[in-house]
Amino acid sequence: MYVTGLEALLLRQNETRGVTRKLSKRVSCLLASDDKKRQQLFLLMKQLYKLRCDIVHGETASTVQIEDALDYVRWFLYAVVKRLVTGPENFASIDEIAERIDRKAGSTRRYVID
Numbered sequence: 001m002y003v004t005g006l007e008a009l010l011l012r013q014n015e016t017r018g019v020t021r022k023l024s025k026r027v028s029c030l031l032a033s034d035d036k037k038r039q040q041l042f043l044l045m046k047q048l049y050k051l052r053c054d055i056v057h058g059e060t061a062s063t064v065q066i067e068d069a070l071d072y073v074r075w076f077l078y079a080v081v082k083r084l085v086t087g088p089e090n091f092a093s094i095d096e097i098a099e100r101i102d103r104k105a106g107s108t109r110r111y112v113i114d
Helices: 002-010 019-031 035-056 063-086 094-106
Strands: none
Touching (some): 002 019, 002 063, 002 094, 019 035, 035 063
16 A cells, blocks of 8 residues: 555556666655665665565565565655655646656666666
């Protein structure tokens, strides 16, 4: 449910390829102001999304893994919503959110978006 919220806020309707990378990039660029923190959030979100995909596609995970992942994803969703609501930007649509974050990501160090 929390990941679905992030997808709804940060992915365009037609974006079906590279979802893990795009979602991880957008979360990290929206929430972190420096490259080191951005890279950490990018890698964490990527791991969380992989765990989500594994579970959805029938893999098993421990209760501890799931509880830890839920804590992180819940925080990501809360932080993203808070940033979108209280941040200095005024976004008119999901497409605009994605476009502006992607533009910002394009100006950051390369390892963050690979």
